[in-house]
Structure formats: structure tokens, C-alpha cells
Amino acid sequence: MKPTVLNTPNSNLLELEHVSFSYPDGGIGLDDCTLIIRHGSRNALIGANGSGKTTLFQHCNGLLQPQSGLVRYDGEAIDYGRKGLRQLRSKVGMVFQNPDRQLFSASVQEDVSFGPFNLGLAESAVRQRVAAALLAVGMEAFANKAVHNLSYGEKKRVCIAGVLAMEPELLVLDEPMAGLDQRMQEELLIVLDELHERGITLLLATHDIDFAYRWADRLHLISAGRCTATLEAADLADCGDALSAVGLPLPKVVELHNRLMAKGALSNERTPRTPRTHGELLALL
Template sequence: MAGELLLEVHAVGHVYADGSHGLADCSLAIRRGSRNALLGANGSGKTTLLLHLNGLLQPSTGCIRIDGRALDYSRGGLAALRRRVGLVFQNPDRQLFSANVFEDVSFGPLNLGLDEADVRERVAQALAAVGMGGQAERPVHHLSFGQKKRVCIAGVLAMQPDLLLLDEPMAGLDPGMQADLLRVLDDLSARGISIVLATHDVDFAYRWADDIHLLAAGRCTASFAAAELPQQAAALHAAGQPLPAVVALHRLLVARGVLPAGPVPCGMPQLLALLAAPPAGEEGMEDTPRVRQWSAA
């Protein structure tokens, strides 16, 4: 059921072989069906946390639970986990290794022991979901960077996961490719797939996520609903993050009497709509809903 906890991280610490700390007493929870942004500066622990959620790294201390049960790090337990939790790396070339798109996306389902018809059906569905339905026979090395990212997502979707993890998915994409990828994520979320992505872009996290988790020095310093972000200036500052530009601009306009105090928009399109709206009192400006926009603000 949407809203129930899917995954819980309890006081997880991780010490790398060189003695450096990737995570330190990190705790957070992911709700089933939610969009989550791990927000923090480079080196804050975002990637390390994602690797733990997929079982590629094991905690030095603490534990991680899925559906209330601690992760099983046996070979069979990890195989079962990765059917449910898929990870897309920041650099798609770390994840693509087959000659063509079909071979790459079919790798996971084939390892599940599915017959050829089931594999082909899963691959077709996964490629259609990311807008690559007619590209199954294309050589991987002929794909653009954005297409490679979508093929990586398709490879994960072919495993039919409950939770999709993405490390800096917008990195290296131009605005058009970012918009394409956001449409893919929107469609996946509408299908009930939980999504966790790592980013250092506070403006994107604010307008996209349901829940935001701030990371600093390997620790989750705060978790809150994205709609509450304008009230989290102190927590953002402590994590080395600014307020989103649209929030700062809205506050300036409020201070100058151009706009009333509420509501706070989550993107530039909403702010422009508020500026174009009739004065408060004529149309009930305070009742304007916080509408999400999936295009870049």
C-alpha cells in the first residue's frame, strides 16, 4: 500500500578499506510508491548509501531492512534483493557491456531463468517504458549519452523492481535529454515504482521529490516532505545547501509587497503563474494549490 515503509536504514556506518568513513550513523526511511531525493554536496555519502540499498556494499555497523526484514547478504539473499531494488549508475558506460541494446536489457531476465518468450516480453516492455521501443538491435556504442542512460534504466526495469535507485541521473544531460528522462521517471512513478535518486541540485529536488533526505559527512541530517523545504533553511544550511532559487525569489517578492506570503511555488512556472494571477482577494490566491511541474524550472 502506498505510504507504507518499504525500506529502512538504521544507524548505518561504513568504513572503507583505506579507513575513510563513507557513512556514519545514517538513518532514513523510504515510503512505498514515493519519489525521494538524496540531497547533498559531493562527498556527502549519497553514492555510498545507494550502494548499500542495493546490497553492493554491506554496513560496517547498523542495519538495513526491506519490508521490515533485515537484508540477507547471502548469495541467494542478494539475488532476491536485486530483483526488487535496481540501481542505475551515474556513468552508463559502467553498466552497459553487451553488443546491442536487446542483449544488454535481457541480461537480468535471462539470469532469472525465464524462457525466451518471457524475456522478450520483458525487454519489449522495459524499452517501451523508456521510449526506446524501436532500438532493440542498435549497437550500444552508437547510442547517445542520454540513450545509454535510458537503456540502463530499461535493464533495471526488466527485472520488475519495487524500488529504482539512480545516482545523479541528470549529470551529463542537456535540457532536452533531462526533460525526456523526467518524463520516464514520471511514468514509472505513476506505475507505483518507488524512486530514490541522488542529486546536489536543490532546485530539482524541491520541484521533483515527494520526500527529501539531506546528507552531510555520511549522515542523514534531516528528512522531510518536499513541500516543507521552504521552512527547512537551517537544515539546508547545516548540510551546505542553499534555498532553491524560486523560494529565495518568492521571499524577495513577498518582502517587496508584490506577492502575498503564501503559497510558496516549487518551480518558476508556478511563480510566473502567481505573478500573472489577479490580486489576492479577487480569486483567492491563498488557495492556489502547489502544482508539480515535471519540466525544468
């Protein structure tokens, strides 16, 4: 099944074109995978565990190189030389699922400073970037705290701050909600929404169709290492076949809305579009 690609001229920030990658043990990471991420969009890459989400993300900033196919950033093929990768990683920031894989300095400030110092910036510029990044994620009061004394959710915020200090154009987050309780998830979503308002393009991985539906502009479905479809979130109610093809159900709020419509509790006149949250559905009722 070929991917459904949503595209408009001059709008693409990141493109994977027929990318394939296999691991040394023979495991397939990506299989003829095509994906387009537009400037300024909020994107959810959704698929089951082992579907290829992490492998795809590692191609976004050059941690892995395609064995076939092509990755483009802002219209240009990625240069995998040292200079090219350094430039790419200053624009594409990645936050891993486990924050302990990303944090290695003694204090919060030292950790967030690492990337900007590697760019060769002056100390005064680094300090400004670090302060702004910590402020953006609500961790400015933790600058001198020891990393090992932070909670899991606080560590995730510091990881995001470390990436933000590089002033990226695209922020890639691998399962950012994993391991967070409901309050921490809500706090992280506020941070992500604020970053999006600042113009940062967002791409995150999830296996939660309900969360993806209410948060993202576009959902990219991945199965067995291949992106099978790219769907506008606003049109998801009409995409049940594409979802079921990769083993995903319709979002619960869509199912409930459809049943209420079938029972006559709601009419097409009152619901010109399918609600994306339970709050929107309750307001209609």
C-alpha cells in the same frame, strides 16, 4: 544532529538504521546513517560530492554490507546470502551515474535481457519484459542497435530499461541528470514520472537543490556520511536552517517568492503555499 525521520505505520519500503561503513583506506562512507524511504514516493538524496550518496546507494541493493547497523527492505532485514541478494536485486534496481559501467553487451536487446535471463525466466517471458522495458523508456526502436553507437542520454535510458526488465519495486538512480543537456534531462524526467505513475518508488541522488525541490516528494539531506534530515518538499521554505547546516541554500524560486512577499507584490491570501517551480510563481504574478 539526529536525523528527522518522517514515518507512518506500515509505509516503509527501505530502511537504513544507524548504518556505518568505512573503506579499506580509512575513508568514511557512512557514519551512523539512518534513512527511511516510503512505498510509492519520489525521493531526492541531496548532498555535496563525497558526502556519501553513492556509498548509501550501494547499501540499498546489497553491493555493500554495513559494518554496523541494519538495512531492512519491506520490514525484513536484508539476507546477504546468495539467494537473499538475488531476491533483493530483483526488487531494488540501481542505475549508476556512468552508463558505461553498466552496459556490457553488444546490442541493446542483449543488454536489457541479461537480468531477466539471470532470474531463470523462459525466453518468451524475457522477450516480453524486454519489449515492455524498452517501450517504457522510449527505446523500442533501438532494440537491435549496437550499444557503442548510442548517445550518452540513450545509454542512460538503456540502463534504466535493463533495470526495469527486472520489474523492480524501487528504482535507485545515482546522479541521473549528470552529463545530460537540458532536452535530455526533460526527456528523462518524463520517463521517471511515468514510472512513478506505475507505482515504482524512486530514489535519486543530486546536488541540485532547485531540481530536488520541484521534483521530489521528500528530500533527504546527507553530509559526511550521515543523513541529517528528511524534509517534505512542500515544507522546504521553512527549512532554511536544516539546509544551511549542510551548506545548501534555499531553492531559488523560494528566495524569489520570499522577496516578492516582502515587497508586497504577493500576499498570503494569494499564495497559500510556496510555489515549487518558476512557472507556478509566474502564474501567481
